[in-house]
Amino acid sequence: MTQDSTERPLPQRWTQVCDTLASDPGIAMAIGTSDSGKTTWVKAAAQRLVQVGKLPVAMVDADIGQSTIGPPTTVALAFLDERLIPNFRIDCLPCHGLFFVGSVSPPGHLLQVLVGTKRLVDTAIRSGVGTVFVDTTGLIDQGQGFQLKLRKIELLGPRHLVAIQRGQELEPLLAVVAGRPGLRIHRLEVAPSARVRAPAERARYRSDRFAAYFAEAHPLELEAEQLILLAPPVGRLGTKVGRTSPLFQLHMLRREDLIGLVVGLHDSANETIGLGVCEEVSRDIRHIYVRTPVAAKAAIRILQLGNVYWDERGEGITQRERNAL
Numbered sequence: 325m326t327q328d329s330t331e332r333p334l335p336q337r338w339t340q341v342c343d344t345l346a347s348d349p350g351i352a353m354a355i356g357t358s359d360s361g362k363t364t365w366v367k368a369a370a371q372r373l374v375q376v377g378k379l380p381v382a383m384v385d386a387d388i389g390q391s392t393i394g395p396p397t398t399v400a401l402a403f404l405d406e407r408l409i410p411n412f413r414i415d416c417l418p419c420h421g422l423f424f425v426g427s428v429s430p431p432g433h434l435l436q437v438l439v440g441t442k443r444l445v446d447t448a449i450r451s452g453v454g455t456v457f458v459d460t461t462g463l464i465d466q467g468q469g470f471q472l473k474l475r476k477i478e479l480l481g482p483r484h485l486v487a488i489q490r491g492q493e494l495e496p497l498l499a500v501v502a503g504r505p506g507l508r509i510h511r512l513e514v515a516p517s518a519r520v521r522a523p524a525e526r527a528r529y530r531s532d533r534f535a536a537y538f539a540e541a542h543p544l545e546l547e548a549e550q551l552i553l554l555a556p557p558v559g560r561l562g563t564k565v566g567r568t569s570p571l572f573q574l575h576m577l578r579r580e581d582l583i584g585l586v587v588g589l590h591d592s593a594n595e596t597i598g599l600g601v602c603e604e605v606s607r608d609i610r611h612i613y614v615r616t617p618v619a620a621k622a623a624i625r626i627l628q629l630g631n632v633y634w635d636e637r638g639e640g641i642t643q644r645e646r647n648a649l
């Protein structure tokens with residue numbers, strides 16, 4: 325399930341930026357287009373801090389599609405300490421915090437990505453770590469991607485912004501944030517060895533990560549009447565609830581909308597406990613049967629519906645893809 329198991333030496337400039345963090349800790353956010361090397365850099369920098377004893381560090385994986393911590397559809401947090409060394413695999417870190425976004429790409433879910441990232445970065449900082457790495461999606465286009473990255477920088481206030489680019493594609497964004505007090509921008513070139521992954525490989529990777537997350541899942545019966553059902557912000561399910569309420573009433577739900585749907589299982593404070601996948605719904609929609617690794621059934625109070633489906637063939641497909649089938 326690893327994104328790439330081949331270890332290649334990093335360009336010297338890349339390791340220099342890793343070293344900078346050892347003497348200047350803080351939030352370090354990596355940005356760049358898809359396959360530019362963001363995750364590669366985060367991993368290398370974290371390893372470097374480990375080598376020089378600057379532990380613990382935290383990683384917040386805000387990439388909701390090509391996730392390295394936790395399953396896709398989530399922002400996830402991991403703490404890294406010496407026990408995880410030397411067999412450090414960025415995609416095998418234990419997950420210490422989850423925020424269910426409900427989608428595998430940010431458009432339509434910008435607020436969820438922003439809030440989730442901020443919440444988990446705050447959690448990491450409160451725990452006393454020196455450096456928090458923030459890995460991000462490759463969405464940096466001039467529309468929503470630009471807005472998301474700009475606002476994320478404004479919200480998190482990172483000490484280090486590691487900008488990995490092929491040409492000048494990040495310069496418009498960097499021009500806007502360059503004057504922020506306390507921000508250090510590190511420009512890196514995409515390495516010649518960076519490997520572009522085709523959409524099918526990306527989908528397979530997502531699928532493998534869902535499979536790994538649900539590998540230990542067990543069936544759980546939920547009483548729909550005891551739950552608050554929170555609609556996704558976009559998509560067929562999202563528009564169903566109408567303008568008056570973001571909450572679902574039972575009669576609005578159809579079995580075919582729910583079967584295979586990935587949902588966030590949240591507690592009474594709307595914190596993500598874990599994810600579930602809907603397997604069956606009783607005829608009267610009063611009972612929803614999910615598979616989930618979550619054991620604490622009594623804590624589940626809110627069901628956040630997503631827009632991603634997972635079926636028994638192990639495919640993670642979005643609602644739009646499902647509608648097109």
Ligand SMILES: Nc1ncnc2c1ncn2[C@@H]1O[C@H](COP(=O)(O)OP(=O)(O)OP(=O)(O)O)[C@@H](O)[C@H]1O
Pocket residue numbers: 327328332333334335338356357358359360361362363364365387390460461462515517518519520
């Ligand atoms: N500096 C580098 N040296 C060696 N290999 C690299 C380097 N940068 C990237 N690669 C390789 O290129 C591929 C993509 O890198 P990586 O996964 O880090 O990109 P990313 O920006 O995180 O992509 P995504 O936006 O999809 O998450 C991987 O196979 C990685 O091993």
Ligand SMILES: [Mg+2]
Pocket residue numbers: 362363364387390459460
């Ligand atoms: Mg990545």
